[in-house]
Amino acid sequence: MDQRLLDEYGPQGWWPVTPPGGDAPEYRVGEEGAAVDDRAAFEIVVGAVLTQNTAWRNVEKALVNLAREIGLDPAAVAHAGPDLESAVRPSGYFNQKADRLRTISRHILDCGGITALRGYPTDALRRLLLSWKGIGPETADSILCYAFTRPVFVVDAYTRRLFNRLDLPHASYKEMQTLVHQAIAPDTARYNDLHARIVNLYVSKGQEGFVGRLKAED
Known part of the structure; x- marks a missing residue:
């Protein structure tokens, strides 16, 4: 799932922050997991x-x-x-x-x-x-x-929706987080970007078709 989402959407550059001067927050593609000031x-x-x-x-x-x-x-x-x-x-x-x-x-x-x-x-x-x-x-x-660039995966409503669609355990926040932590060795950048890509999956168009293909591959 992690690699398929990366192939589909690419790195996300989260979390976007405002540059000096107060312009709109900017995404930092290629710097996923990097420390911030x-x-x-x-x-x-x-x-x-x-x-x-x-x-x-x-x-x-x-x-x-x-x-x-x-x-x-x-x-x-x-x-x-x-x-x-x-x-x-x-x-x-x-x-x-x-x-x-x-x-x-x-x-x-x-x-x-x-x-x-x-x-x-x-x-x-x-x-x-x-x-x-x-x-x-x-x-x-x-x-x-x-x-704080800690290797912790963020679970949200989109994660629950995806896990449900893929017939993965999703009864609780802890259960879903533990599943990701067990599947992917502690890695801030990977946890960071996987969460961002799941969000992108559900705010973009055509997600049901992609999720259907993802489920078929599993």
């Missing part, structure tokens, strides 16, 4: 929260607003006033998301910043992220994989 890591944390219950195109608008009007920095977000709600409005649920971003930013600052979080072992960092309001397993694993 603290600014980009924080932006990925923010993006992972904003993308809950909305399309990525809406998140892009919010991230551009944040970059230009507030700054993609934990201190700036933690102390932002009503401008934060205005900036993230395109992502929907803007009052809730702004409140959660302020709180998460304060947690990051209390821990010593992104740099300090990099020193946490993966399991400990995952537990910490899950203790923060607004961060569930999918969001936590997105942050681990894309912001």
Whole structure:
């Protein structure tokens, strides 16, 4: 499945981040699994929260607003006033998301910043992220994989749909994640890009035909 998706869609360059100046987030094809700086890591944390219950195109608008009007920095977000709600409005649920971003930013600052979080072992960092309001397993694993380059596969609704279609175990988040972790040796770049390609599969056209061929090959 991993190789067939790569043949079909190619590398995805996730997670896209805004360049200096606040332009639209850019994909980094060929750099899957590469470490990112603290600014980009924080932006990925923010993006992972904003993308809950909305399309990525809406998140892009919010991230551009944040970059230009507030700054993609934990201190700036933690102390932002009503401008934060205005900036993230395109992502929907803007009052809730702004409140959660302020709180998460304060947690990051209390821990010593992104740099300090990099020193946490993966399991400990995952537990910490899950203790923060607004961060569930999918969001936590997105942050681990894309912001902190940890070899963790992200399971989402598209993964469940694909596994169901291929008659693979999909009863729980943990079951699906474990299946991928057992099939592919720990590799941040592969986990990163496989998740991205599964998302691309379901946001592009013709996915049912491709999934049907994939199932027939198995």
